[in-house]
Amino acid sequence: MRQIYLDYNASTPIAQEVAEAMSGSLKANFGNPSSSHWAGSPAKAAVTRAREQVAALLGASPEEIVFTSGGSEANNHAIKGVFFALRWRGSHIITTQIEHPAVIQPCRFLETLGAEVTYLSVDGTGTVDPDDIRKAITKQTILISVMHANNEVGTIQPIAEIARVAQEHGVLFHTDAAQTVGKIGTRVDxxxxxxxxxxxxxxxxxxxxxxxxxxxxxxxESLIHGAGHEAGRRAGTENVLLDVGLGAACELAQARIGRMAEVQRLRDLFWTRLAELFGNQVVLNGHPEHRLPNTLNVSFIDKVGAEILAQVPEVAASTGSACHAGSAEISPVLRAMGIPINVGMGAIRFSLGLDTTAEEIEWVVHRLAETLGRADKKSANTSEEEFLLDYCI
Ligand SMILES: Cc1ncc(COP(=O)(O)O)c(C=O)c1O
Structure with missing residues (x-):
């Protein structure tokens, strides 16, 4: 079976350059980076270099970088860390309804500890209004957390404008940039x-x-207490191998960001071909311009996205809809954008990468054209059990 990967927002293959940097480190850096002898020094040097590579990508200084186990931990550290450090001053947090669960759930957890959280709505393109943030700020506000770009529809938020609002009010501002590194600029200043x-x-x-x-x-406040690793901000012997991988990937992301224009061209070709073929039966979800260059979230009206994808197993992509024992549900992101259920149910997120080719896009367009007729027939006969699907994003 042919395999076409259009789910780069879910995850990406490990780059050759990253694999090489890691395999070089696998044996060479076995010592403990905290040991001052000959075995510790190369491991420490590897972590130091990786930290510099991450900092360079973000335009930060290495002391400002803490390695984590991923995006979820970084978000948890930011949100809970601010709350535990500043709750003497206030307990109000402002975020949005379209954040990843790795932001929403820490906020929900903090509500059980007395935090008051405002979950702001977005407009039909998935954009947060900085004025809404301004209006939501109170004397109790200690943190604003707004994602840089949304993982499902790709809408890029007006982060610099929101930062000005936060600064004017002396409130800390966090952004979840999990989806933007390597796709658009992520320099912190x-x-x-x-x-x-x-x-x-x-x-x-x-x-x-x-x-x-x-x-x-x-x-x-730290999430993990123990020895003084990461300048006392996250205890535990450094994961040298993974840190080296992250550093190499940051350097690569910086070097290849210019090539995102090619990806955007393919993404736009994809949309043009779908619009030609399906006319007003297909709509674009997300901001028409302020959107990640690789992300195309489309809805096939009155269809079920998960069902379409099930019929094109060659194509790896995601859907924003789920059916639980017959009751249809669209993702919280599409719901917050005010997308009607018959449109939201037909949503499919295609996310492209540097390896995506024009031939693959044409092939997928062809397969979709073929399949949509069949999807119609299947929906009439499909049992509730077959509809038992979960969110795939
Ligand atoms: C916007 C966003 N934030 C956070 C995460 C979580 O990152 P991780 O999988 O590294 O914990 C993801 C991953 O799906 C994401 O898309």
């Missing part, structure tokens, strides 16, 4: 953020590694 999360496996590093940027002077 251009964004104006105090805290920024990254996730390695979204940009050709392995799974299970990420980082949190913490602006110099910002004090957070």
């Amino acid at each position: 251009e964004l104006g953020v105090d805290l920024l999360s990254i996730a390695g496996h979204k940009f050709h590093a392995p799974k299970g590694v990420g980082a949190l940027y913490i602006r110099q002077g910002v004090k957070l």
Whole structure:
């Protein structure tokens, strides 16, 4: 069976350059980076270099980078860390309804500890209005957390504008940049953020590694207490191998970001071909322009996205809909955007990468054209059990 991967927002293959950097480190850096002898020094040097590579990508200084186990931990550290450090001053957090669960769930958890959380809505393109943030700020507000770009529809948020609002009010500002590294600029001074999360496996590093940027002077409570690793911010002997992988991936992301224009051209070709073929039976979800260059989220009206994908097993992509024992549900992101159920149910997220080719796109368009007739027939006969699907994003 042919295999076409259009799910780069879910995860990415490990790049050759990253694999090589890691395999070089596998045997050479077995010592403990905290040991001052000959075995520890190369391991320490490897972590130091990796930290510099992450910092260079973000335009930060190495002391501002804490390695984590991924995007989820970085988000948890930022949100819980601010709450535990500043709850004496206030307990109000502002975020949005379209955040990844790795932001929503820590907020929900903090609500059980007395935090008050405002979950702001977005417009039909998935964009947060900085004025809504301004209006939501109170004397109790200690943190604003708004994602850089959304994982499902790709909408890029006005982060620099929100940062100005946060600064005017003396409130810390965190952004979840898991989806933006390597796709658009992520320099912290251009964004104006105090805290920024990254996730390695979204940009050709392995799974299970990420980082949190913490602006110099910002004090957070740690999630993991123990010895003084990561300048006392995250205890535990460094994961040298994964840190090396993350560092190499950051360097590569910086070197290859210019090639995202090619990816965008293919993404736009994809949309043009779908619009030609399906006319007003297909709509684009997300912002028409301020969107990740690789992301195409489309809805086939009155269809079920998961069902279409099940009929094109060659294509790896995601859907924003789920059916639980007959009751249809669209993703919280599409719901927050006000997308009607008959449109949201037909949503499919295609996310392209540097390896995607024009031939693959043409092939997928062809297969979709073929399949949509069949999807119609199948829906009439499909049992509720066959509809038991979960969110795939
Ligand atoms: C926007 C966003 N934030 C956070 C995460 C979580 O990252 P990780 O899988 O590294 O924990 C993801 C991954 O799906 C994501 O897309």
